[in-house]
Amino acid sequence: MMVAPSELTVVDAAAAIRAGRLSATALLESCLDRIERCEEQIQAWVLIDRSGALETARRLDAEARQGRYRGPLHGVPVGVKDIIHAAGLKTTSGARGFADAVPGEDAPCVARLRAAGAVILGKLQTTEFAFSDPAVTRNPWHPAQTPGGSSAGSAAAVAARMVPAALGSQTVGSVLRPAAFCGVVGVKPTYGWVSRRGVVPLAWSLDHVGVFARSVADAALVVSVLASHDPADPASTTLSTPEIAAVAATPSERAPRLGLIGEPFLHRATPEARAHLDDVARMLAARGARVEPVRLPALMGAMYSAVITVSRAEVGAIHADSYRRHADAYRPRIRAGIELGQCIPADVYLRAQRIRRQARRDLAPLLDRYDALVMPSAPGPAPDRGTTGDAVFNGPWTGLGVPTVSLPSGLSADGLPFGAQLIGAPLGEARLLAAARWVEAAVGFTAAPPP
Amino acid sequence: MQDRDAMRALLTTEATRRFGADRAAMLARDIDALAADLTEVAAADVPEETEPAFFLRTEHGR
Numbered sequence: 001m002m003v004a005p006s007e008l009t010v011v012d013a014a015a016a017i018r019a020g021r022l023s024a025t026a027l028l029e030s031c032l033d034r035i036e037r038c039e040e041q042i043q044a045w046v047l048i049d050r051s052g053a054l055e056t057a058r059r060l061d062a063e064a065r066q067g068r069y070r071g072p073l074h075g076v077p078v079g080v081k082d083i084i085h086a087a088g089l090k091t092t093s094g095a096r097g098f099a100d101a102v103p104g105e106d107a108p109c110v111a112r113l114r115a116a117g118a119v120i121l122g123k124l125q126t127t128e129f130a131f132s133d134p135a136v137t138r139n140p141w142h143p144a145q146t147p148g149g150s151s152a153g154s155a156a157a158v159a160a161r162m163v164p165a166a167l168g169s170q171t172v173g174s175v176l177r178p179a180a181f182c183g184v185v186g187v188k189p190t191y192g193w194v195s196r197r198g199v200v201p202l203a204w205s206l207d208h209v210g211v212f213a214r215s216v217a218d219a220a221l222v223v224s225v226l227a228s229h230d231p232a233d234p235a236s237t238t239l240s241t242p243e244i245a246a247v248a249a250t251p252s253e254r255a256p257r258l259g260l261i262g263e264p265f266l267h268r269a270t271p272e273a274r275a276h277l278d279d280v281a282r283m284l285a286a287r288g289a290r291v292e293p294v295r296l297p298a299l300m301g302a303m304y305s306a307v308i309t310v311s312r313a314e315v316g317a318i319h320a321d322s323y324r325r326h327a328d329a330y331r332p333r334i335r336a337g338i339e340l341g342q343c344i345p346a347d348v349y350l351r352a353q354r355i356r357r358q359a360r361r362d363l364a365p366l367l368d369r370y371d372a373l374v375m376p377s378a379p380g381p382a383p384d385r386g387t388t389g390d391a392v393f394n395g396p397w398t399g400l401g402v403p404t405v406s407l408p409s410g411l412s413a414d415g416l417p418f419g420a421q422l423i424g425a426p427l428g429e430a431r432l433l434a435a436a437r438w439v440e441a442a443v444g445f446t447a448a449p450p451p
Numbered sequence: 452m453q454d455r456d457a458m459r460a461l462l463t464t465e466a467t468r469r470f471g472a473d474r475a476a477m478l479a480r481d482i483d484a485l486a487a488d489l490t491e492v493a494a495a496d497v498p499e500e501t502e503p504a505f506f507l508r509t510e511h512g513r
Contacts, residue, residue, distance in 0.1 A: 205505055298496070305491035312485065336481045339474070343465035344489065352492045353503030360504070 005030035010076050010164045010218035011248060017064060017075040024057040024064070024075025028119055031077050035162045041143060042160050043136045044153040046082045046092055048122040053077065056119045072221055072245070074117030079166035081154050082123040083130050083200040084209070086110045093200045094126040094135060094150075098326045107198025108233075109167060109209050109226050116225040121163055125153030130169055130202045131315065132388050133331035139181060139382050140449035141416055148178030148378075149388030151212070155182040158212045159449055165213040165222050171202045171311055172398055173378075173391025175210035179406040180377035180419025181389060183447065185440075187211045187219040190427050191401030192237035194223075195230035203314035204235070205353070206307065206398055216407060216436045221248035223429065242430040247437065256371035256435035258284065258422075259294035264301040265393055270380035276418050277376050280409050280443065287442045294373060297362035302355050303396035309344060309352035310399070316341020360400045360426075367402065367425035371435040377406040377419030393421060403429050405436045408445040417447070458493070459486040 005013065005027045016022035032050060039045060060075045080086050083093050085103035087110075093099045105111075110120060125135045130150035137152040139145040140160040147156040151168030155178035158166050168175045170188045179186025187210055194209040201207055209226065213219040224245040230236040260281050266274055285291040319330075319338045327335065366373065379390050397404045402423060409420040422439065424432025462482045466475035475482075 302491050302495035305488035306495070308485070308488045309492050336478055339466065339470055339478060340462065340481055340485050342469060343462050344485075345461065348489050348492055350503050351495070351497065353505060354497045354501045355492065355495050357504040358497050358501045361501075 004034070006034040006161045008164065009215050010073070010213055010221055011215070013164060014072060014074060014076050018069060020064070024060040024119060025054065027075060028053055028057040028077050028121070031121065031163055034160070038140070038160045038162060042138050042140055042156050044125055044157040044160065044162060045079070046123045046125055046153070047089055049089055049120065052088070053119050053121045060117060060119065069117060071116030071225065073113060073225060076118050076165065077121040077163050078113055078118045078222070079121050079124045079154060079157050079163045080110060081151050081166070081168045082126050083169060084110060084167055085198040086120050086123065089123055091123070091200065094128040094130070096329055098329045099322070103198065105198070108195040108228070108230050110198070112226055112228065124151070124157055124166055126150050127152060127388060128331045128334050129200065129319070130171060130174055131334035131337055133333045134385055134388050138385065141183060141382070144384055145382040145416060146181060146385045146388055148181040148382065150174040151178050151210070152388070154212045155179055155184060155186070158182070158184045158214060161448070165211065165218055168210050168212055169199060170208045170210050170394070170398055171206045172307055173394030175208075175212070176377050176394045176404055176406040176419070176421055177389050177391055179212055180408070180417065180421075181382035183408040183417030183449065185213050185216055185219045185408070186406040187223050187433070188398065188404045189223055189227070189429055190237070190403045192235045193427070193429070194226045195228070195233045195236055197230055197233045201318050203311040203318070205314065206311055208398065216405065216433060216440045217248045219405070220244050220433045224248065237427070239427060242427055244430045244433055247430055247433040251441065252434040252438040254438070255288035255290070256438050257290040257369070258292070258435070259366060259370040259373040260291055261294060261296065261373050261375035264296070265375055268379050268392055269376055272412055273376050273380045273418060276410055277420070280420055281374070284439060284442055289438070289442070294366060294370070296366070297359060299355060299359040299362055300396060303359050303399050304392050306352035306355040307395040307399035309348060310356070312337055312341035313344045313349045314341070316344070356399045363400065364425070367423075367428070372422040372424055372432050375421050377421040381412045381414065381416035381418060397423050402426055403432050405432060407436055407440050407443070409443050410445065411447060455486050455490045458489045459483055462486055
């Protein structure tokens, strides 16, 4: 039976377009058909730019017929979380109208996708301002469960085969957690590796742009396109960024050295999630990986609290003016977050920032020693839709600014995905993603949500 | 170093000053949760010479 183009990975779709076996228009129409069938139930999209995307796809097809290809994503549709600006498409930030804006230009991350040949298909649901009030989106694996947040639509759309890749963002756990809950790959690169300009901020010193896809190779390819120094983003790194396109092109043959994390995290995981991690670790070791338990520096025990402190204080500051005008328009959780963020004493905020710096120094030898540290991406599978789930397993790594990957590692007894989280050294994307490719192949997860 | 009760009281006082007593009462559960995090931060052992992280771009090495 022929596979629908919407089922293709980014790498396979891009290769098929380049080889002339598939047109960008046919791929886009297949994604639109899939959206037509699934969107009423899943509600992943805020806006679908059908006409703009079709026009772009036809233009890209014309260029391909002349042998011209813009880049490695030529003709590949990509969705964009609705806190990220795409020229001419309304950004709502998941809010109830009071923050709507129609940007005149793309965020640099979107501009880089377009320059690489991607077709921007539309804007994806987010929790309000990427905080924790649940979005309307449902988990494609089970409609009663959350897809996670804040990048709810990005994870759900990729899982449901509506689009092969999507941009999201992570301030605490907003890429890794929804990726795990929806059974797809999520990558959060090193802090400062992808420009945050044109992305509605939640917390300046924690905001990262990330990627959702259905394979590590796909995510690596998209992340490689996004990386560049942006002098207009004060967090953008001036240090040389790793070349990871090769990771997308070549499977990793070398079995990685993996550090298995226990406490101070695993006591928060469900028994089933802990048993699943043990099974995965045993299987990886049996396949040749060197898997060793690691002890984290003591300060890591305070990192999640440090990240909550910083994120609350910064969201309180970022929204201070808007709050004075629209306090009643905010949803309950972000409203409380803004209010209490404004109550945090300066000395505690600064201490939290000092914890982040010191923990990063303390952890550096461990990150050098291993290709990746490994732990669950979340304490358990997706909970119900009254919450976006717990980011306690992701926040500490976001606070360190190190790159992280979530890849699907199996299903719970209830048929919901588990995610394995891999953590690398700052700017160690190439090494981390190579290890993730090896783990992905060893795990061999092939399940998909119900059609 | 402050304990959780002291941190809760500090947050409640500030929330009352900024948003009124009724709103501060509505925030009681959130205040309690945040007080736990702030207490954890206040109690963490950080060397005196460690400066705040803010933006990390200059020290992707160490």
